[in-house]
Amino acid sequence: MTSDTLELQDIDKRRQADQAYDAIETLIATLQLRPGAPVVESELIARIGLGRTPTREALMRLVANGLIAQLPRRGLLVSDILIAEHLDLLEARRVLERLIACCSARRATPAQRSALMACALQMAGAAERQDLETYMRVDQVLDRVNHAASRNRFAVAAVLPMIIQCRRFWFAYRHHGDVAEGARCHQRLAEAIAGGDGEAAARASDALIDHLRVFAQQVIE
Template structure:
């Protein structure tokens, strides 16, 4: 997917080789804008304005917004429009409680069930995570984290676990984008890389331990955020 600048407007340019739907492309663009606060919490949006900005019809915009609503990033208000949800720290703790349990199962499953090619790709993602840590590039780390979670979801081979993880990832990444500090980046990147490496090695026990360590760190981060 590419964005073509046309003055103040953006246009989603489709390639002949694209295999995902236009609604998926619109979703990915809007999700990124919400996670990185280009659309701020509490901001009102409209389908017509979004369609004009991305130069697409209202149908894919509507489908993308429905998905974003299911994931808790927007609320659709009848006859009023769409509002970007606020960030709630207490809700983030509840989210982590659930993600911790599902992710531990998913980590072990991904290590056991992923193919050789998927493990090679997970190794490459681990290298990407560690590279972002080394260069202290917060944006690159956010992109690598997104790549990890997308691939992780595929490797699990359990559509129910994958669906649960996918629905929570965007809220978690937005929270991190808002509250993280440089020292948080390094620890998070290394812990995600440890999990990716365990999966790439096909070691289910190590993957489960790495998942536990990651979520212990994330929970500590949220509690520290409450005190700031």
């Protein structure tokens, strides 16, 4: 077996692990796996249609990111939504998102700038139709493009657990939210990054977090 073949197999394994991670994260974020529910590996494998190895790797990442709790004698459970800590989470996320946006404005490739704009337009269309499933899916894609464009893996690794928690919080309490305004915030962010304007990207990132903070305060109050 050649080194090229081995490298392709490794890439495929990582791809399957990423697919498993995305599938399980979506189940948790959309409350198909509810807070406190036990996580049964065999049931997940059957549900997402991927193998044991990528599923286990995905579960380990979800434990590290705080969406799944590993408890002695109780196994794996979906973690609770911590409403009281959510505003603190958003303030920490604000700093990282601003950094990522500025990096992306400087470093994004032309293809990534186009992809961000395409995602923003799709989110606007989904918001207009009140298609929350598509809105969330495209939001996830926009985040991935933004993170790749930033080329700052340390900031991305730090912010990812926060984004996942925010996504689940939003879905759980979405009846309080203004999806159209959320789409507009994402569009302004995409436009600033696509235009290579770091200062505008930082302002747009802060505006998005401000929007999420208002939403969270409405839930808490």
